[in-house]
Amino acid sequence: MKKHFSKVIYVAFFFILFSCNKKKLTEVVEVPLPSAEEKITMGMPDDVKANDGSFQLEKLAFGYDAMAPQLSAITLENHYSKHYLSYTNKLNEAITGTNLENLTIEEVLAQLDTSIEEQKNNAGGYYNHSLYFECIGAKSAGQPKDSLASAIVKDFESFDNFTTQFKGEATKLFGSGWVWLIVDRSGKLQITSTANQDNPLMRNAKVQGKPILALDVWEHAYYLDYQYKRKNYIDAFFNVINWRKVEENYEEAIAQ
Numbered sequence: 132m133k134k135h136f137s138k139v140i141y142v143a144f145f146f147i148l149f150s151c152n153k154k155k156l157t158e159v160v161e162v163p164l165p166s167a168e169e170k171i172t173m174g175m176p177d178d179v180k181a182n183d184g185s186f187q188l189e190k191l192a193f194g195y196d197a198m199a200p201q202l203s204a205i206t207l208e209n210h211y212s213k214h215y216l217s218y219t220n221k222l223n224e225a226i227t228g229t230n231l232e233n234l235t236i237e238e239v240l241a242q243l244d245t246s247i248e249e250q251k252n253n254a255g256g257y258y259n260h261s262l263y264f265e266c267i268g269a270k271s272a273g274q275p276k277d278s279l280a281s282a283i284v285k286d287f288e289s290f291d292n293f294t295t296q297f298k299g300e301a302t303k304l305f306g307s308g309w310v311w312l313i314v315d316r317s318g319k320l321q322i323t324s325t326a327n328q329d330n331p332l333m334r335n336a337k338v339q340g341k342p343i344l345a346l347d348v349w350e351h352a353y354y355l356d357y358q359y360k361r362k363n364y365i366d367a368f369f370n371v372i373n374w375r376k377v378e379e380n381y382e383e384a385i386a387q
Contacts, residue, residue, distance in 0.1 A: 176191040266380075277378060315340035343377050
């Protein structure tokens with residue numbers, strides 16, 4: 132009798148425990164799901180404006196969705212309206228009331244004290260992103276023409292050699308930074324890279340010169356699309372380079 136009673140108690144306990152667990156499980160899975168109609172809202176590039184100050188964002192010549200699938204709309208929107216905007220606002224704050232306030236960005240980069248991190252990082256971030264967004268465009272795949280094409284052949288032997296070297300520099304760059312095609316002080320084209328938001332116009336640059344093409348290899352530039360596959364992003368970048376703009380930059384650089 133005692134043995135039978137123990138079995139009844141055990142079964143009742145198991146039933147109560149199972150009921151509680153079932154109730155808890157039901158509570159966990161009863162989470163409302165988003166409706167199919169809900170979508171991520173995204174603004175327009177022209178709506179993005181920096182706070183009052185010496186510098187404003189360079190206007191995009193294309194919409195956020197213009198370069199998919201190489202660069203998705205959400206990547207461009209995040210990059211332009213958040214990261215670039217943040218550097219612009221912080222630069223304006225960092226130079227307000229200083230001798231850098233009324234200079235051009237090139238003059239700021241040449242004259243700033245690179246030991247003042249706030250000024251260096253934000254001035255670099257502003258200039259670097261301005262050039263990056265100028266040098267990309269929709270349906271821009273192809274090769275440079277005219278004087279820039281001749282200069283690339285002269286200094287790199289061929290466009291293919293230039294492409295290999297540029298991609299190699301970007302692939303091997305450790306951590307966050309930038310890869311550049313510059314016109315050095317002798318008028319020769321060179322490929323170089325810098326860490327963080329440094330660039331070849333700063334006094335601390337190992338290789339100095341006038342940048343004409345910039346590749347952002349910070350994770351914010353590609354991680355939403357390519358995750359850890361930086362090489363895929365670098366390859367895709369060559370499908371969106373606006374070579375016409377890069378050639379304009381080259382002509383301006385050699386005229387100085």
